[in-house]
Amino acid sequence: MSGWFVGDGEFRIAPVDAGPGSADPQTFTRLHLQCLETAYARIIDEDFGRRIRAEAESVAAEDRENLAAPATRAVIAWANPGFGQSNEFGCCSIGADPDLWFRPVGLALSTDGPQSWEAKAGAEPLPGVAGKPPRTLVTLYVLPEAQGRGLGGHLLDAVLGAEEPAYLWIINGNDGAERFYARRGFRSLGEAYPGGGAWEPATTGRMARGLTRPDDRARSGRD
Numbered sequence: 001m002s003g004w005f006v007g008d009g010e011f012r013i014a015p016v017d018a019g020p021g022s023a024d025p026q027t028f029t030r031l032h033l034q035c036l037e038t039a040y041a042r043i044i045d046e047d048f049g050r051r052i053r054a055e056a057e058s059v060a061a062e063d064r065e066n067l068a069a070p071a072t073r074a075v076i077a078w079a080n081p082g083f084g085q086s087n088e089f090g091c092c093s094i095g096a097d098p099d100l101w102f103r104p105v106g107l108a109l110s111t112d113g114p115q116s117w118e119a120k121a122g123a124e125p126l127p128g129v130a131g132k133p134p135r136t137l138v139t140l141y142v143l144p145e146a147q148g149r150g151l152g153g154h155l156l157d158a159v160l161g162a163e164e165p166a167y168l169w170i171i172n173g174n175d176g177a178e179r180f181y182a183r184r185g186f187r188s189l190g191e192a193y194p195g196g197g198a199w200e201p202a203t204t205g206r207m208a209r210g211l212t213r214p215d216d217r218a219r220s221g222r223d
Contacts, residue, residue, distance in 0.1 A: 003075075006154040010083045011105065011146065013158050016074040018067040025067055028076060029060045031104045035141030043174050044202045051198035058197075066138055069111050073159040077106035077142070077151055105146040108155035109139040113167065121193045126211045129165045134211055137168040152180060165210030171195070172203045185209040 003014030017024045033056055037049035052059070067074055081103065113136030114125050128134040137160060142152050160166050163185065170177055172192055182188075191205030 003078075005080075006077075007149055007151060010080055010149065011151055011154070012078045012080060013075050013154060014078065016067060016076055016109075018064075018072075018074070024076065025064055027104055028067065028074070028107055028109075029056075029063045031076065031107050031143075032063060032139065032141070033059055035107070035143060038144055039141060039174075040171065040202075043171060044199065048198060055198050066109055066111055071112040071133075072109060073111070074109040075107065075155060075158045076104050077146070077155060079103040079105045079146065106142040106151050106155050107139060108137070108141075108159045110135055110137045110159040110166065112136070123191070123193060123206070124213055124215070126167055126206070126208060126213060129210065135160065135164060135166040137166055140168075153184075156184065163210070165208075167206050167208040167211055169204050170207055171199070172205060178207070181207050189213065 003012050005012055016028055033052065036052050036059075040048045040052075066072055112133040114123070114134070115136065115138070118125070126134045137156070140152065140155055140159075142155070166186075168181065168186065170181070170188075178188065186207040186209045189206045189208060192203040193205060194200070195202040195204055
């Protein structure tokens with residue numbers, strides 16, 4: 001398994017292999033659904049898990065499309081089952097055996113934006129920088145068992161440069177996530193677009209770093 005250790009060897013982050021015959025896309029979607037279910041049951045409502053599972057094929061199709069995009073950067077974080085076990089080689093030597101890295105606990109994906117659904121929602125596109133499309137962080141989740149140990153920051157760094165201009169969509173009311181991204185230079189655009197399907201009745205809006213809406217630029221120029 002390719003990739004690198006983080007958290008003093010507690011986790012290994014590996015790029016997603018989206019090529020023919022790879023099991024990574026299926027693993028990515030299974031973990032994605034699990035993360036969605038655990039993250040939003042408390043933020044939206046307890047029935048969210050059932051609703052999002054009913055849309056599993058739609059989630060899988062979107063994951064496949066994103067993973068296949070040429071500009072995509074995607075990773076999965078795997079737990080080290082031998083973390084903390086000492087031996088003559090050190091606790092991280094277990095990474096030499098790929099078969100032991102069996103438990104995915106986090107994932108992240110970024111690609112060029114905007115995505116097709118954004119226009120349908122009525123969102124004004126954010127201009128890119130230096131003639132490049134705006135980068136969008138599509139997905140970043142960590143299972144509860146792996147939270148609180150810095151893994152989210154490592155996942156973000158794996159798919160976005162430290163100060164790379166980018167934007168993301170966040171469910172309004174997800175205060176913990178908003179604080180996480182604010183510490184990394186993202187600011188809320190103060191939007192509230194209705195969620196559809198499984199996401200009702202939640203609303204969603206963007207956070208951006210190094211990107212500005214055209215109307216914001218116009219207002220700034222008049223000030």
